[in-house]
């Protein structure tokens with residue numbers, strides 16, 4: 197809390213520093229009767245940054261290392277026989293000391309060394325807080341004075357501010373990238389642990405999914421085969437694409453080429469609303485309406501279709517993806533230059549000939565990109581399949597039967613009573629990593645294709 | 655102005671342009687004979703009009719862009735449309751192959767006769783009209799297909815070739831006419847978009863020629879090209895006029911003077927003055943024409 201308040205104070209001080217800097221630069225300009233290199237605001241900004249950055253850096257340092265330093269100082273002063281205790285007991289002792297220092301009681305009578313250590317901890321903490329405030333104030337003041345003294349009309353304040361802004365922006369993007377890297381690293385770590393139980397060959401090429409407990413090196417790693425899950429995923433994604441691609445593409449063609457502007461203005465957002473429906477709602481829809489309806493329709497023509505099947509999940513997922521495909525393709529089709537259409541119409545081609553022979557071929561790479569992005573969405577989709585696919589991880593070709601997918605299995609392995617050290621839950625990370633690599637590959641491919649297509653009309 | 659000195663070309667007998675035949679069998683040059691120099695005042699020109707327009711008005715929504723255009727496009731000549739930007743040259747050009755139909759909210763009134771036939775008649779098939787009246791656009795717009803496919807596009811759509819060999823013949827002939835054959839004959843399978851700007855524009859001309867039109871409309875065909883490419887296109891236009899009736903919009907007075915026999919000056923949606931190119935450029939009757947060609951506004 198302390199730190200947060202201090203940071204707010206620093207920010208307020210930066211506001212004042214900005215004013216100072218602005219005015220100081222104006223005065224400098226007047227007194228030396230020359231033109232400022234940058235706008236007064238840039239000088240203000242520069243002064244504010246010179247005050248804020250050192251101060252915030254001090255706060256950050258204390259937040260990162262303050263506690264550790266204080267702790268090690270307190271520990272260093274403990275009697276040697278206590279220090280010789282095993283790690284776990286030492287930890288308990290430290291917790292007791294902390295509790296005493298913050299004024300809470302502890303179980304039993306506190307020992308003398310504990311009391312003195314608690315006293316020491318308290319003073320050290322106070323010292324640390326004072327040092328923090330003093331450090332921040334010193335850093336801020338030093339920065340402020342330094343920056344104010346630098347102000348002169350020839351100072352290139354604008355360039356310096358720009359440089360700092362750039363560094364700030366780089367820092368933010370680094371956070372995003374590092375997060376991704378972190379996620380992947382954690383996935384990789386857990387996956388490697390999983391592979392110490394089950395060999396990668398058994399995992400990637402196994403045809404049976406029935407995970408039971410196994411111990412390290414016991415060798416009986418049956419039941420961890422990825423293929424049934426992958427098959428389910430691919431089957432459902434394929435059905436989804438069979439539904440969404442033609443419908444989405446037709447919608448896009450109609451919207452881009454035929455729809456009058458007024459209709460387009462209304463219909464396009466309406467279709468895109470579909471994209472905003474939470475997927476769990478699609479799940480309900482699949483479970484209560486689409487599944488029974490498909491099953492009933494199957495019965496009419498003598499097909500045995502389960503209500504929860506690959507077909508149900510695939511069809512509903514296809515419906516979910518329609519707006520995704522239609523809106524991406526619509527953008528791509530409208531990007532095909534009008535001159536291209538005119539060229540074709542001017543040769544006497546009809547509208548549909550023009551679309552079929554000129555517009556779509558020109559837009560094809562972009563549409564393929566959209567298609568791949570949609571596939572990677574279908575593969576990663578979870579809620580619809582959890583509810584509608586029936587969860588039967590068996591390698592069988594019939595789309596009218598239940599299947600299970602990678603995503604569903606991840607959910608299943610990580611819910612309920614789980615032990616994170618057992619292969620049954622660790623396998624979820626291996627599955628997650630597989631999924632990640634799969635979708636990443638598709639996305640990279642899609643982006644590559646879309647970019648190539650863009651270059652065509654430069 | 656070299657073109658001016660030459661005698662008017664009578665239609666050279668058997669031309670390979672299929673549908674163009676219908677028109678070309680008519681006598682094109684009247685009593686004066688083929689040798690009549692073109693530097694006569696308009697009207698004495700006596701070239702059979704290919705297209706006649708009467709009171710043509712074009713509306714974009716409720717605003718009137720052309721206010722009743724009355725003119726004739728002589729057959730087998732180059733007619734230049736000049737005038738300041740926004741005066742309606744492109745709009746008029748688009749009336750002649752009904753490309754205005756493809757523009758949302760555009761409406762055309764009046765009468766446009768081509769070989770005496772009303773092209774806005776309900777019974778007329780726009781698809782066939784556009785095969786008879788080809789168009790070349792301001793910016794070269796080859797399709798993102800191979801050079802061969804670009805040319806073969808029109809003949810395929812109109813079913814002009816009965817066999818692969820015939821199609822290849824059409825492609826070759828069109829490219830030769832557009833003066834592009836020698837440059838591309840070894841790379842017909844490569845994309846048309848990979849050619850230079852001038853080559854692309856000639857590809858587009860070849861593409862238009864491939865469906866054997868009678869009239870070719872060109873909307874500032876050289877405005878995106880460098881001087882050398884422009885010179886080639888101008889040469890080409892001069893050759894093409896032997897077989898086709900050409901209407902060209904241009905911003906360059908020099909170009910109009912070099913390639914055209916007849917010039918129409920548009921201003922604010924009106925056809926202010928028309929006549930033999932020579933006369934328009936040496937002896938304009940209207941003050942506005944004079945101001946425009948002397949560069950007082952533009």
Ligand SMILES: Nc1ncnc2c1ncn2[C@@H]1O[C@H](COP(=O)(O)OP(=O)(O)O)[C@@H](O)[C@H]1O
Nearest residue numbers: 714719737738739740741742743744745746757
């Ligand atoms: N598609 C269109 N929609 C609405 N107005 C148009 C359209 N095309 C042209 N106009 C208007 O019609 C007038 C003539 O345009 P245009 O024929 O393109 O002139 P030019 O080719 O001589 O420069 C201009 O005022 C222009 O704004």
Ligand SMILES: [Mg+2]
Nearest residue numbers: 743744745873
């Ligand atoms: Mg124009």
